[in-house]
Amino acid sequence: MQPSPKGQAVRPPVVAGAFYPETPSRLNRLVDDFLSRALGSAPAAPKAVIAPHAGYDYSGPIAGSAFRPWQSRRSQIKRVVLIGPSHRVAFDGLALTRHDAWQSPLGLVPVDLEAVEMLARLPAAKFFEEAHAYEHCLEVELAFLQKVLDSFSIVPIVTGDVAPEVVADALALLWGGDETVYVISSDLSHYLDYASAQKLDRHTADAIEELAPAKIRHHQACGRTAIQGFLQVAEQKKLEAATLDLRNSGDTAGGYDRVVGYGAFSFTAASTPPKAA
Numbered sequence: 001m002q003p004s005p006k007g008q009a010v011r012p013p014v015v016a017g018a019f020y021p022e023t024p025s026r027l028n029r030l031v032d033d034f035l036s037r038a039l040g041s042a043p044a045a046p047k048a049v050i051a052p053h054a055g056y057d058y059s060g061p062i063a064g065s066a067f068r069p070w071q072s073r074r075s076q077i078k079r080v081v082l083i084g085p086s087h088r089v090a091f092d093g094l095a096l097t098r099h100d101a102w103q104s105p106l107g108l109v110p111v112d113l114e115a116v117e118m119l120a121r122l123p124a125a126k127f128f129e130e131a132h133a134y135e136h137c138l139e140v141e142l143a144f145l146q147k148v149l150d151s152f153s154i155v156p157i158v159t160g161d162v163a164p165e166v167v168a169d170a171l172a173l174l175w176g177g178d179e180t181v182y183v184i185s186s187d188l189s190h191y192l193d194y195a196s197a198q199k200l201d202r203h204t205a206d207a208i209e210e211l212a213p214a215k216i217r218h219h220q221a222c223g224r225t226a227i228q229g230f231l232q233v234a235e236q237k238k239l240e241a242a243t244l245d246l247r248n249s250g251d252t253a254g255g256y257d258r259v260v261g262y263g264a265f266s267f268t269a270a271s272t273p274p275k276a277a
Contacts, residue, residue, distance in 0.1 A: 008100040015136045016105055020056040020143060024105045030056060031147045034064030035071070040244030042069040042266035047239060048182035048230060050208065050223075051144070052262035053084060053137040057253040059187065059262045065245035066264035067144040070181065075150045077181050079112050081174050083157040083167070083226045084137030084185030091160035093124040094170055095131035102154065104142040112153040115174055119157070122173070124166045131158040137185040137223070145183070159225045164213060167229025172236070184230050186223025188261030194250045201261040205243045208265050211235045230267075239267040 016022035021030060034056070051066035052059035070077060086095065096116050101108045119125045132138075138156050145152065155174060159167060174180060189200045200220060207215035213228035221227055234241065245264040250256045 009098060010108065011097065011099040011102045011132065013104050013139060014134050015139055018055070019136055019140050022105050027105050027143055028147070030060065031064070031143050034060045035068050035147065037061060038065040038068040038245070040065050040242070040264065042242060042244060042268060043240070043271070044268045045069055045073045046181065046266035046268050048184065048234070048267040050184045050186055050227060050263060050265040051141060052187050052264070053140045053185045054187055054249070054260060054262065056140070058249045058260065059252070061252055062245045062247055062262040062264050063141070063144055066266070067148050069266060070148045073178070074148055076178055077149050077152055078179040079115065079153050079155065079176065079181070080145055081155045081157070081171065081180065081182045082138045082141060082185065083159065083171070083182070085223045085226065086131050086135060086158050086160055087137065087222070088134050089131045091128060091131060093126055093160055093162050094119070094122070094166070095128040095158040095160060096120055096125055097129060097132045097156055098127055102139070102142060102156065104139070104146060106143055106146045109142055109146065110153045112155050115155045118173060119155070119170055122170055124162055125170065131160065132156060141183050141185055162225060164225055164228035164232060167226055168232040171230055172233050175237070182230065184223060184226050186221045186227055188221050188263050189219070189248070190222065190260050191258040194248065194256040194259050197248050197259045197261045201246055201248065201263060205246050205263055205265070209241045209243060211241060234267050238270045240270045242266050242268070
């Protein structure tokens with residue numbers, strides 16, 4: 001862990017300059033552009049979003065659609081639970097970190113250490129820095145959060161081999177009120193041709209909108225376990241899911257032969273139908 005001048009243990013950015021610009025001015029301009037061109041409209045400020053985590057040239061426009069709805073609550077949201085899959089390290093359970101803060105080119109974001117300690121009491125959770133050290137899926141979300149929110153802390157969680165029910169229990173533990181929101185970090189289909197990716201990603205989006213975790217298979221989303229776990233909680237909490245944006249790398253910065261799918265989804269409190277007269 002990297003010590004800061006104040007003695008804090010700070011996780012440095014590891015994919016700046018690769019997945020997104022490392023120069024603050026360039027990063028600011030790019031994220032502002034993604035947010036200004038965001039598609040879709042959440043019915044209300046979301047309790048949670050699913051956002052992609054690829055390089056910004058590819059997935060940034062779709063990520064902008066996921067994060068823009070939180071601009072209207074930028075001063076109210078104080079804690080963001082970040083959860084996504086491990087791409088580099090195999091392990092069982094949920095990986096936590098002892099870092100006091102995470103750094104991006106836009107500055108430091110504190111970690112909610114009390115929330116992390118709560119999660120650490122769960123049998124499947126453990127402090128496992130190796131899962132966080134070079135993982136990009138949470139880091140790439142930071143700049144978007146720093147642009148749409150004011151002062152906030154994060155709770156970083158990386159999923160290994162773990163049952164969705166265990167994920168659901170962990171996420172429900174931190175539910176809180178309007179001050180707490182969730183980012184489920186996941187891309188969708190990988191390396192299909194354009195038409196096949198569109199078809200499969202639409203199937204995945206339908207399953208998310210239906211809050212039907214069993215309909216999402218491993219090849220449909222790299223963050224499937226986190227998505228499935230959150231969908232269980234969303235059903236318990238009576239949330240409604242909406243697709244804000246559904247595209248792939250063929251629509252943004254890549255070719256059409258082997259594309260990666262990206263989706264932006266919001267989860268908001270279910271609307272109450274009017275009472276009969």
